[in-house]
Amino acid sequence: MYENEKKVSAMEALKHVHSNMKLGLGTGSTTKYFLDGLGELVKSGKITGITGVPTSLRTADLAKSYGIKIENNLEGIEIDFDGADEFDGSGNLIKGGGGALVREKIVAYNSKEVYIMADHSKFSEKLHSFPLPVEVLPFMEDVTKKNIEKTGCKATFRDGKNFKSDNGNYILDCRFDFTDVALEKKIKMIPGVVEVGIFSGITTKVFIGENEKCRVMDFQKS
Numbered sequence: 001m002y003e004n005e006k007k008v009s010a011m012e013a014l015k016h017v018h019s020n021m022k023l024g025l026g027t028g029s030t031t032k033y034f035l036d037g038l039g040e041l042v043k044s045g046k047i048t049g050i051t052g053v054p055t056s057l058r059t060a061d062l063a064k065s066y067g068i069k070i071e072n073n074l075e076g077i078e079i080d081f082d083g084a085d086e087f088d089g090s091g092n093l094i095k096g097g098g099g100a101l102v103r104e105k106i107v108a109y110n111s112k113e114v115y116i117m118a119d120h121s122k123f124s125e126k127l128h129s130f131p132l133p134v135e136v137l138p139f140m141e142d143v144t145k146k147n148i149e150k151t152g153c154k155a156t157f158r159d160g161k162n163f164k165s166d167n168g169n170y171i172l173d174c175r176f177d178f179t180d181v182a183l184e185k186k187i188k189m190i191p192g193v194v195e196v197g198i199f200s201g202i203t204t205k206v207f208i209g210e211n212e213k214c215r216v217m218d219f220q221k222s
């Protein structure tokens with residue numbers, strides 16, 4: 001859905017990449033348009049010397065297929081390019097729809113700038129529509145689920161525990177009436193929780209595909 005808008009947003013974001021940059025490489029279908037575009041520029045030699053930190057095994061494979069140098073342990077990431085499942089007017093994000101939230105948050109948190117690419121349907125005045133992904137250890141997971149539900153949600157193991165993240169953990173999709181960003185810390189404190197798919201105070205820009213145009217929202221990284 002909205003594939004052209006995803007591509008429009010990715011191509012606009014791609015304009016910020018030049019040779020010899022250290023990049024965060026996100027996960028998902030929108031970021032794939034970005035990686036496909038970057039890959040063509042690398043293959044043609046128009047851009048050289050890129051090093052990327054992939055936020056998932058599938059992103060690593062895609063980057064490698066284009067000859068983009070990847071590192072799993074890199075400092076000084078200049079820009080992180082990623083998607084989102086939902087974003088609001090303050091640049092708060094819900095991420096993890098593709099199960100990559102742990103590595104995505106580590107990369108985003110350690111990047112000088114975070115550029116998010118999304119189609120217009122991902123915008124909400126208040127975060128509420130996308131179930132909040134929470135990554136939990138495969139140990140005492142049922143009681144961890146109950147502890148998370150005490151924060152006011154209905155939690156469901158993704159694909160009935162058949163889905164495992166690249167880190168070998170389960171993902172719980174948590175339905176709240178309203179996803180208050182304060183839930184990030186509250187849920188993260190629960191033993192067994194590895195990461196929470198709320199990204200708050202981390203976004204620098206959002207590139208929003210709207211039909212054939214791209215609108216850019218700017219946020220100061222706190």
Ligand SMILES: O=C(CO)[C@H](O)[C@H](O)COP(=O)(O)O
Pocket residue numbers: 026027028029030031082083084085094095096097098099100101104
């Ligand atoms: O957070 C993510 C993966 O964990 C993705 O960035 C998010 O799910 C958006 O994906 P898409 O661009 O396919 O809608």
